[in-house]
Structures are given as structure tokens and as C-alpha cells.
Amino acid sequence: MxxxxxxxxxxxxVFAAVFGALLLASGIAALLKLRLPVGADxxxxxxxxxxxxxxxxxxxxxxxxxxIGDGGIIALFAFIxxxxxxxxxxITHTRRGDHRALVWSFFFFLPAQYFLIGIDWYxxxxxxxxxxxxxxLPISATLGSDAERFFERxxxxxWGLMICVYCISxxxxxxxxxxxxxxxxxxxxILFLVLxxxxxxxxxxxxxxxxxxxxxxxxxxxxxxxxxxxxxxLTASALGAALYWMTPFNVWQAAxxxxxxxxxxxxGGFVLSAIKRDRGVKDWGTLIEGHGxxxxxxxxxxxxxxxxxxxxRYWWA
Amino acid sequence: xxxxxxxxxxxxxxxxxxxxxxxxxxxxxxxxxxxxLRVYYANHRSHVDFVLIWAAxxxxxxxxxxxxxxxxxxxxxxxxxxxxNKVLRAVLxxxxxxxxxxxxxxxxxxxxxxxxxxxxxxxxxRNTGDALLPFKSGIYHLAQALPWVEFVPVWIDNLGRVxxxxxxxxxxxxxxxxxxxxxxxxxxxxxxxxxxRARGALIALAPPEA
Numbered sequence: 463m464x465x466x467x468x469x470x471x472x473x474x475x476v477f478a479a480v481f482g483a484l485l486l487a488s489g490i491a492a493l494l495k496l497r498l499p500v501g502a503d504x505x506x507x508x509x510x511x512x513x514x515x516x517x518x519x520x521x522x523x524x525x526x527x528x529x530i531g532d533g534g535i536i537a538l539f540a541f542i543x544x545x546x547x548x549x550x551x552x553i554t555h556t557r558r559g560d561h562r563a564l565v566w567s568f569f570f571f572l573p574a575q576y577f578l579i580g581i582d583w584y585x586x587x588x589x590x591x592x593x594x595x596x597x598x599l600p601i602s603a604t605l606g607s608d609a610e611r612f613f614e615r616x617x618x619x620x621w622g623l624m625i626c627v628y629c630i631s632x633x634x635x636x637x638x639x640x641x642x643x644x645x646x647x648x649x650x651x652i653l654f655l656v657l658x659x660x661x662x663x664x665x666x667x668x669x670x671x672x673x674x675x676x677x678x679x680x681x682x683x684x685x686x687x688x689x690x691x692x693x694x695x696l697t698a699s700a701l702g703a704a705l706y707w708m709t710p711f712n713v714w715q716a717a718x719x720x721x722x723x724x725x726x727x728x729x730g731g732f733v734l735s736a737i738k739r740d741r742g743v744k745d746w747g748t749l750i751e752g753h754g755x756x757x758x759x760x761x762x763x764x765x766x767x768x769x770x771x772x773x774x775r776y777w778w779a
Numbered sequence: 780x781x782x783x784x785x786x787x788x789x790x791x792x793x794x795x796x797x798x799x800x801x802x803x804x805x806x807x808x809x810x811x812x813x814x815x816l817r818v819y820y821a822n823h824r825s826h827v828d829f830v831l832i833w834a835a836x837x838x839x840x841x842x843x844x845x846x847x848x849x850x851x852x853x854x855x856x857x858x859x860x861x862x863x864n865k866v867l868r869a870v871l872x873x874x875x876x877x878x879x880x881x882x883x884x885x886x887x888x889x890x891x892x893x894x895x896x897x898x899x900x901x902x903x904x905r906n907t908g909d910a911l912l913p914f915k916s917g918i919y920h921l922a923q924a925l926p927w928v929e930f931v932p933v934w935i936d937n938l939g940r941v942x943x944x945x946x947x948x949x950x951x952x953x954x955x956x957x958x959x960x961x962x963x964x965x966x967x968x969x970x971x972x973x974x975x976r977a978r979g980a981l982i983a984l985a986p987p988e989a
Contacts, residue, residue, distance in 0.1 A: 544951075548802070552953040558943045564950045742987050747953060748804060 469647050476653055476708070477525045484521065487514045506671070512752025513667075520750070520759070524656065528649060532637050533580075535649060539634040540576040545756040546764070547572065547626035549746040553738075554618045559606025563599045567623050571595050575631050582638045591628040596620060625734075625764050626757070632767040639771075639779040641710050650708045651774065655723065658702040659766050662724040663731070666694030683735040695724040710778050719773055723766035730765025786865040793866070794834035794841075797827060801941060801954035805835040808984075809960045812836050816896055817929045817961065818887075819844070820918060822911055822981060823900035824939025826852075829867070832898050832933055835956050844896040847887060849874045870897065884920040891925055901977070905944055911982055914974045922964035922973060929961035930977060934984035957984040 491514055495507050527538035551564060571591060578587035600616040636651040670690030678686045702720025706713045734757060738746065747755020757764075797803065812835075819832055829846035836844055850871040853863040863869045870890050872883035887897055901914040922930060934957040942949045959980050964973050 548951055548953055551950070552937055556940060558940075561940075561943055561946050561950065565948050568950060569948065747802075749802075 469650065472650065472708070473528055473653065476650075476657075477521070477528070480521055480657070484514065484518055487517070509752055514752075516750045516752050528653070532649070535637065535652060536576055536580050536634045539630060540572070542756060542760055543572055543576070543627045543630045544568070545749060546630060546746075546760060547622055549749075549755045549757045550622040550626050551619070553741045553743055553746070554622060556615055556619065557606075557608055557610065559608030560603055560615055560619060562602040562606055563619050566599060566602055567595070567619060567627075571623060572627050575627050576634065579631060579635045579638060584635075584638060587631070587635065591623055595623055599623070629764040629768050630760060632771040633763060635771055636774065639775055641774070641778050644710045644778075651770075654702070654705055654708050655767065655770050656763065657705065658698055658720045659723055659727040659762050661701050662694050662698030662727055663762055664694075665697040666690040666728070669693030669697070679732070682732060682739055686732065686735075691728055695721065695728060698724045710774075719770070722773065723770045726769050727762030727766040730763075731761040733765070734761040782865065789862070789866045790833075790841075791838075793830050797830045797834050800949065800951060801831065801938065803831055803834060803954050803956065805956040805958065807958045812840050812958075814840060814843075815929065816891055816894070817931050818891070818896065818918065818921065819898045819931045819933050819958075820901050820977065820981065821898070821933040821935050822985075823902050823905050824935065825905065825942050825944075827942070828900065828935055828938060829898045831935060831938060831954065831956060833867075835958075840896070843894065844898060845870050845890055846898040847872060847883075847900075851875065874903070884917055884924060887917070887921050888924045891921075891928060901974075906939070911978060911985075914978050916970055916974065918977060919964070919970045919973050926964050926966065929963055931961045932959040932977065932981040932984055933957065934959070934981060936986060959984050 488511075491507065491511050495504065495511070498504060498507065523538065527534040530537075547568065551567075556564065575587055575590055578590060599619055600612075603612070603616055603619070633652055633655060636655070637648045639648060639651075641648070666686070667690070669692075670685065670687045673689040673693065674687035676688040677684065678688055678691060699717055699720040702724070703713050703717035706716035709716055709719075711719060734746075738744065745754025746757035749755050750759055753759050821828060821832060829848075833841050833844065833846070846867055846869045848863055848867075848869040848871055850873050853859050853869065853871060863871065870886055872886060873880050887899070890897060899918060901918045902912040903915040904912070906912050918930065922928065935954065936957070937952045937954040940950060941952050941954065962977060962980055968976075
């Protein structure tokens with residue numbers, strides 16, 4: 463199968479399958495709504511509908527980026543990073559003295575990170591933010607001449623950049639890997655990552671709604687249950703295993719890699735929930751109807767992308 | 780004719796631009812935007828504060844809502860003068876202590892009697908700190924002159940961080956506006972009591988500090 467099918471054709475097939483799944487989801491949602499008694503509470507169904515409609519849009523944007531090619535994919539993830547960073551900093555308390563550091567983050571480090579990925583300079587994009595931004599941002603913040611809660615502020619700006627730009631950019635960075643026998647097909651790795659991890663979120667939602675009883679840590683996220691976690695991660699890992707033909711992995715490798723990224727992705731969502739809880743907000747933003755903000759949608763990607771990148775880089779590239 | 784079209788176009792353009800840059804959202808407690816004579820009063824962090832409040836109002840209300848602005852800042856160049864007079868249709872007041880012209884409170888009251896709502900910043904100047912500054916007494920005297928007018932507190936969140944005083948490059952943060960319940964002055968209410976109440980109503984809209 464690998465050899466016989468061209469990358470373009472395979473991608474088109476994958477997107478066709480995803481659109482088919484969405485069609486099914488929309489159909490089920492419409493049926494559920496139809497069967498509901500008049501006057502019944504439609505909250506859950508409406509939320510399901512809003513989520514499904516937003517998925518149509520998101521998959522359409524993703525398909526467009528893949529159709530454009532590597533440049534489109536890099537631009538898409540750069541935009542995702544931009545919006546996520548914007549949401550992150552918006553609910554984080556920064557002071558007047560941080561202005562300079564924020565200008566550097568938005569207008570230098572974010573574009574530079576994606577530029578370095580675009581020109582395939584691994585040695586630089588892998589250290590730009592953890593080394594250079596880590597040192598430069600607090601320096602520019604001190605020039606703002608404000609020592610109040612300095613330590614805390616430095617950490618917040620740094621971590622925003624780390625999660626929203628550095629981590630998310632590793633999804634686009636999959637394009638730079640040289641995998642013997644897999645040349646010209648790297649975009650499929652991104653598709654594999656996004657499909658597996660995002661489906662894990664969907665399956666968690668479904669399993670949680672169907673069977674969820676035992677809350678995992680209600681103080682952090684009231685909607686996450688043990689049943690949702692186990693069911694979601696296992697189902698999504700099975701899906702990942704079934705998608706092995708898109709990747710350089712065999713079935714078992716695909717299953718194990720999926721399990722790893724789904725677990726990390728789940729806890730990524732958890733960590734970002736803790737930050738939201740700490741700041742007293744329910745969602746990161748309102749960009750995506752039914753999902754909240756960009757960061758609500760890509761929280762699991764932000765944690766799983768660098769792990770996935772390094773797994774592939776270490777064992778396959 | 781052409782100038783009016785141009786002014787209207789510029790106003791819409793400014794509102795849309797402000798919405799685009801700040802991803803602005805507005806939340807109304809109690810009643811939403813209703814066609815009633817009101818004084819919107821807000822915290823003041825940037826020169827474009829009132830553009831955001833304007834942008835949050837439906838176009839019909841926007842056309843009947845005028846910002847109150849300092850003449851010293853806005854009359855310093857031709858473009859600013861055109862913007863503030865023709866596009867934003869501001870009530871300009873002279874903030875100099877040695878002013879000769881009409882009393883600011885009288886100017887504001889006249890505008891309201893003529894059928895327009897107002898946007899005011901009772902801190903009197905752009906605030907560079909974290910806490911809300913004490914209020915100037917203008918809104919108390921205005922409330923006494925027109926006791927039937929509703930004062931609506933509006934908390935503008937994040938805009939001061941987008942473009943703090945003295946900054947050149949804006950940070951594209953997401954801003955939000957919280958409109959609180961309207962308050963009116965009580966017949967025998969003292970100045971300090973009213974100002975404290977108005978200030979408290981505004982502070983109550985602020986998100987928790989952390």
C-alpha cells in the first residue's frame with residue numbers, strides 16, 4: 463500500500479474518511495435531536511452540534527493547508543501558535559514592565575521559530591526558545607525597571623512561549639525529519655499526530671458522557687473522568703494502530719507510539735486546565751464555537767507534539 | 780456631504796480595526812444596550828478606550844453616544860482635531876486649572892439634554908498603575924444636575940496591556956468589556972458617597988488579580 467499510492471492521493475483519501483466520519487457525527491446528532499421529546503433540555507445536544515460544526519471548519523482549514531503544501535502547514539501552525547499565545551498571555555497577569563518582553567515574544571521569537579523550521583535548521587530551532595528566549599526575555603523585562611513579582615512574571619511569559627510556540631511548532635517540525643524510505647511523505651506524520659491526539663479528545667468526551675462516573679481530579683477539571691481517560695486513550699490508540707500505513711511504523715509500533723502521545727496529550731489538557739482554574743476562567747477564549755479558544759483545542763497537541771517529534775527522530779530518522 | 784460620509788466611514792473603520800486587533804468581546808450585566816440616555820464611565824488605560832466602548836454599542840446607539848475627551852491632547856494637530864470633532868464627535872473639555880471657557884459639567888449636561896449619551900473616564904487621566912485612581916468629582920456634579928441619567932460602569936480589560944502609555948508597538952492581546960448594572964444618584968447623596976459607590980461598582984467588574 464505504501465509504495466503503490468502517491469502522497470497526494472493518500473492525503474485526499476484520509477481527509478475524505480474524516481469528512482465521512484463528520485457526516486456520520488452530524489447525522490447522529492440530527493437524529494438525536496429529532497428523537498428528543500418536545501420541550502426537553504437540549505443543552506448536551508446543542509453542545510455536541512456546536513462541536514461537530516466547529517470540527518467541519520477545523521478539518522476544512524487543515525485540508526486547505528495540506529493542499530497548499532509545506533508552506534501552508536507551517537503557516538497554519540504559526541497561526542495556531544499566535545492565537546494560543548495571545549489567549550495565554552491575555553489571561554495571565556503581566557505588568558507594564560513586561561511589554562518589551564512580550565513584543566519580543568510575539569514579533570521575534572514566534573516568527574523566528576517557524577522561519578527556522580521552514581529552512582530546516584534543527585540545531586537552532588530546538589534551542590532558540592529554551593536557551594535564547596529563556597535568557598533574553600528576563601533581560602528585556604528587567605529593562606522595564608519593575609521588580610514587583612519579577613520571578614513570577616518571567617516564568618509566565620517564558621512558559622507561554624514554551625507551550626504555545628515551542629511545543630506546538632514541533633508538529634510543523636515533523637516536516638524537517640529525514641526518514642529513510644519515507645521521503646516526501648512527512649506531512650502524513652502530522653496528519654497521524656493530529657488525527658490520533660484529537661480523536662483521543664473526542665473519544666474521551668464520548669466515553670466520559672456514556673460511562674463517566676469516577677472523577678479524576680475534580681479540583682482541576684470537573685469533566686475529566688477515569689472512564690473517559692481509559693476509554694479515550696485506548697480507543698484513540700487503537701485508531702492510531704489502524705493508521706500505521708500512513709507512517710514508517712508497523713502496527714505494534716504505531717499502537718505504542720499512539721499510546722504514548724495520547725497519554726501525554728491527555729495530561730497536557732489537564733495541566734492547561736489547572737492554569738485556567740488558577741486564573742478563574744472556564745475557557746481560554748471564544749474562537750471556536752463549542753470548544754472555547756484555540757488553546758482549548760490544541761492543549762493536547764502542545765504536549766504530545768514535541769514527544770512525538772523526538773520519538774520519531776530518535777528511532778526512525 | 781462628502782465629509783460626513785468620510786467621517787462615518789472612518790468611524791466604522793476604527794471600530795472594526797479595534798475589534799480586529801483586540802478580538803474584543805463584551806458582556807452586559809442586567810439590561811443589554813438599550814436606547815436610553817446614559818453616561819458610560821470606564822477605567823482609562825489607553826487613548827483608544829472609548830473606541831472600544833463605541834465598538835461594543837450597536838450602530839444606532841453609537842451614533843448617539845459621544846466621548847468626553849481632553850482638549851489639550853486632541854487639539855494639537857489637524858488630523859487629531861478632525862478625528863475628535865468630526866469622526867468621534869467628542870465633547871471636548873479644557874482640563875487646565877486656569878481655564879477661561881465654559882464649565883465642563885455644563886458642557887456635558889448640554890450634550891445629554893440634546894439627546895446624546897456620553898462616555899467618560901472619571902480617573903481624569905490615563906492610568907499607568909494597577910489600581911483604579913480616585914475619581915474626579917465631575918460625574919457627581921453631572922449626576923446632581925441630571926439625576927435621572929443612568930451611570931453605567933464599564934470595565935475595560937487588557938487594553939492597557941495592549942498599548943501602555945509610552946509604548947510604540949501594540950501587543951495583540953484579547954480584550955473584553957464588562958458593562959455593569961446602571962447606578963443613579965440619590966437625592967441627598969453626598970459627593971464622596973456617590974463617587975465611592977460609582978468607583979466600587981466599576982472595581983466590582985474587574986477580573987481577579989493574580
